[in-house]
Amino acid sequence: MRPVILVVDDDRSMRDSVAKALERASHLVYQAPDAAAALSILSEREIDVVISDIRMPGLNGNELVREVKRRSHETEVILLTAFATVESALEAMKDGAFDYLTKPIPGGPEAVELVVAKALERKELRSANRRLREELAEKYSFEHLVGKTAVMQKIFHIIQEVASTDVTVLITGESGTGKELVARAVHFRSGRRDNPFVVVDCGSIPGTLLESELFGFERGAFTGAVRSHKGRFESADRGTVFLDEIGNMDPTLQAKLLRFLQERTFSRLGDDKETRVDVRVIAATNVDLALMVKEGKFREDLFFRLSVVPLRMPPLRERPEDIPLLISHLAQKAFKELNVSQKPFSDEALQRCLEYDWPGNIRELENALKYAIALSQHAGEIGLLHLPAPLQRPAPRPAMAAGYESSLSLDEVEKRHILSVLNAEKWNISRASGVLGINRTTLYKKMEKYGYGTPAEDRPA
Ligand SMILES: Nc1ncnc2c1ncn2[C@@H]1O[C@H](COP(=O)(O)OP(=O)(O)OP(=O)(O)O)[C@@H](O)[C@H]1O
Ligand SMILES: [Mg+2]
Numbered sequence: 001m002r003p004v005i006l007v008v009d010d011d012r013s014m015r016d017s018v019a020k021a022l023e024r025a026s027h028l029v030y031q032a033p034d035a036a037a038a039l040s041i042l043s044e045r046e047i048d049v050v051i052s053d054i055r056m057p058g059l060n061g062n063e064l065v066r067e068v069k070r071r072s073h074e075t076e077v078i079l080l081t082a083f084a085t086v087e088s089a090l091e092a093m094k095d096g097a098f099d100y101l102t103k104p105i106p107g108g109p110e111a112v113e114l115v116v117a118k119a120l121e122r123k124e125l126r127s128a129n130r131r132l133r134e135e136l137a138e139k140y141s142f143e144h145l146v147g148k149t150a151v152m153q154k155i156f157h158i159i160q161e162v163a164s165t166d167v168t169v170l171i172t173g174e175s176g177t178g179k180e181l182v183a184r185a186v187h188f189r190s191g192r193r194d195n196p197f198v199v200v201d202c203g204s205i206p207g208t209l210l211e212s213e214l215f216g217f218e219r220g221a222f223t224g225a226v227r228s229h230k231g232r233f234e235s236a237d238r239g240t241v242f243l244d245e246i247g248n249m250d251p252t253l254q255a256k257l258l259r260f261l262q263e264r265t266f267s268r269l270g271d272d273k274e275t276r277v278d279v280r281v282i283a284a285t286n287v288d289l290a291l292m293v294k295e296g297k298f299r300e301d302l303f304f305r306l307s308v309v310p311l312r313m314p315p316l317r318e319r320p321e322d323i324p325l326l327i328s329h330l331a332q333k334a335f336k337e338l339n340v341s342q343k344p345f346s347d348e349a350l351q352r353c354l355e356y357d358w359p360g361n362i363r364e365l366e367n368a369l370k371y372a373i374a375l376s377q378h379a380g381e382i383g384l385l386h387l388p389a390p391l392q393r394p395a396p397r398p399a400m401a402a403g404y405e406s407s408l409s410l411d412e413v414e415k416r417h418i419l420s421v422l423n424a425e426k427w428n429i430s431r432a433s434g435v436l437g438i439n440r441t442t443l444y445k446k447m448e449k450y451g452y453g454t455p456a457e458d459r460p461a
Contacts, residue, residue: 003120004045006030008038008052008064009080014103018051018080021109022116035059039067042075049119050077051112054085054092062092069096074126076119080105098122145178145185146329149319155182155311162309163189168261170246170306171284173313176363179284180244182311186282187240195239198232203245211253212269215260221270233266233277240280246306247287247298258302281306316358316365323354326365334370343376346383355423356391415450418443422452 005027009015012033019029030047032038034056041047050068054061065077079100081089089100098119105111145156162169163186171179180199187197205213212221216231232241243249249257260266261281265274283306292298316323327350335342345353349372358364372386379386408416418436425431433443 002026002028003048003116004028004030005116006032006038006041006047006050008032008035008050008056008061010034010053010056014053014080017109018112021112024109025113025116027116035061035064035067038064042068042071046072047075048123049098049116050075051080051116052077053080054088055082060088062088062095065092065095065097074123074130076123078115078119144329145181146325147319147322148325149322151314151319152322155313158309158311159185159189162186164191166280167308168280168306169282169309169311170289171282171311171313172289173284173286174315174359174361175286176361177313177315178362179286179313180242182313183240183242183282183284187242187280190240190280192239192280196236197240197242198236199242199244200232201244203248207250207253210249211256214253215256215266215268217269218271221268225270228268231266231268233260233279234275236279237277238279240282243281243283245285246283247285247289247292251299254299254302258299258305261302261305316361320354323365324350326362327353327369330362330366331369331373334366334373338370338373340373340377343379344381345372346381348384349382349387352384352387352391414446418446418450419452422447 005022007015007018007022007029008031009018010033015031015033019031022029030041030045032041035052035058038050038052039059042050050064052061052064059067061079061081065079068075068077073096076098077092077096078098079089079092080103081100082103086100086102089097093100099115101111101115107114145152145159147153147156159182169183169186171182173179184197187193200210200214202210212225212229212231214231214233216229216234217225218228219225243257256266264278265276267274289298289303289307293300293303316326327345331345332342334340353365353368360367368388368391371388372382376382376386384392418432421432421435425435429440429443433440436443438446
């Protein structure tokens with residue numbers, strides 16, 4: 001697209017010569033004799049760069065800069081200034097002007113072209129950054145955190161509520177349940193979204209290294225510290241730090257982190273100076289921290305500090321109702337990512353996905369789908385045989401398996417057992433009633449009681 005420039009000057013010959021130079025560079029150029037006219041053009045069309053005189057009747061150039069920046073932050077402004085007003089030009093740079101040229105312009109038309117080209121470059125960079133941020137923001141919006149079960153809906157609600165506060169959140173859950181995705185959602189829904197989201201994996205960085213990674217160090221703080229180094233907390237200023245696998249943090253560092261959470265100040269290793277930063281902390285763990293506290297492996301005071309708002313991510317097997325939705329969402333993503341055209345899943349493949357217990361949770365599901373999509377390139381549909389090996393084995397009959405929860409009521413046991421037999425018998429009522437040792441009418445009655453509705457035409461009279 002052709003860059004659009006607006007030239008503002010009450011001196012007609014100046015305006016014309018600048019406009020000519022830019023038109024030669026095949027820019028689209030508008031002209032205005034004063035700030036008021038400039039603003040009315042700005043309100044009608046999108047302008048990439050404004051070149052404006054400083055001293056004009058009505059609003060001056062400085063005021064125009066502020067107004068332009070207020071209306072459209074990404075529009076760049078270049079000022080034209082006589083020697084007497086250089087100071088105002090410098091002042092305007094603080095308000096966001098891109099650069100200034102002194103009049104008469106020493107380098108002539110080429111100089112104008114050059115500054116405009118640089119201003120356009122910066123504008124392009126800024127919009128690219130903004131787009132990237134918007135894409136990221138969209139990526140982690142709730143539409144991408146999929147889940148229709150009540151437990152997931154409740155989690156979305158909590159994310160929404162806590163995002164705008166600075167409260168510390170502790171996310172627990174098995175591997176692959178979406179802990180990091182939730183942490184990002186909190187960040188991108190908060191006022192900190194334009195500032196960094198910094199991930200620190202406390203599990204993969206050894207103890208002493210982790211301390212310097214988090215808090216930074218001064219030159220000479222330890223052997224090998226040849227130059228000073230900014231820590232992650234400092235880099236994340238005004239943003240969010242995500243402390244992943246917090247359960248792996250060693251006790252000395254736990255103490256230092258606690259102090260940081262209380263005071264919001266810290267000092268780099270090898271330095272006494274206290275630095276204050278403004279960060280929000282979100283922590284995650286897949287171990288039972290409360291148990292670690294009991295066993296004396298994790299500081300209780302730190303545990304309470306971190307878990308102001310605890311969020312437990314349920315494993316996928318606790319919410320199988322979300323599986324179909326997740327499959328369609330993740331498969332869409334995988335088709336795009338692998339650049340493969342969409343194709344359907346066979347009923348058996350879907351059924352197997354529903355029965356499987358997904359020990360690796362959503363990450364495992366995501367990988368399984370990618371695997372199946374990649375392996376079925378030459379097939380018309382994605383079938384059972386395209387699924388990864390663990391899914392090839394039929395699910396064990398869950399009924400009365402070891403580890404049956406002893407807290408269940410008799411009704412609940414009956415309800416679950418009926419469901420598992422129905423599933424195993426593919427909802428064939430005669431066979432299921434045979435397995436259960438009851439007649440079909442009784443089975444229908446029980447199905448109705450437990451909300452497993454059956455099509456009316458199948459019912460015995
Ligand atoms: N509710 C969800 N909807 C859609 N995708 C999800 C959801 N939860 C997780 N995912 C996807 O599953 C994968 C694993 O999620 P994530 O990395 O957040 O899990 P985690 O709990 O941090 O795992 P780990 O403990 O292994 O680090 C990611 O690709 C993520 O995008
Ligand atoms: Mg993770």
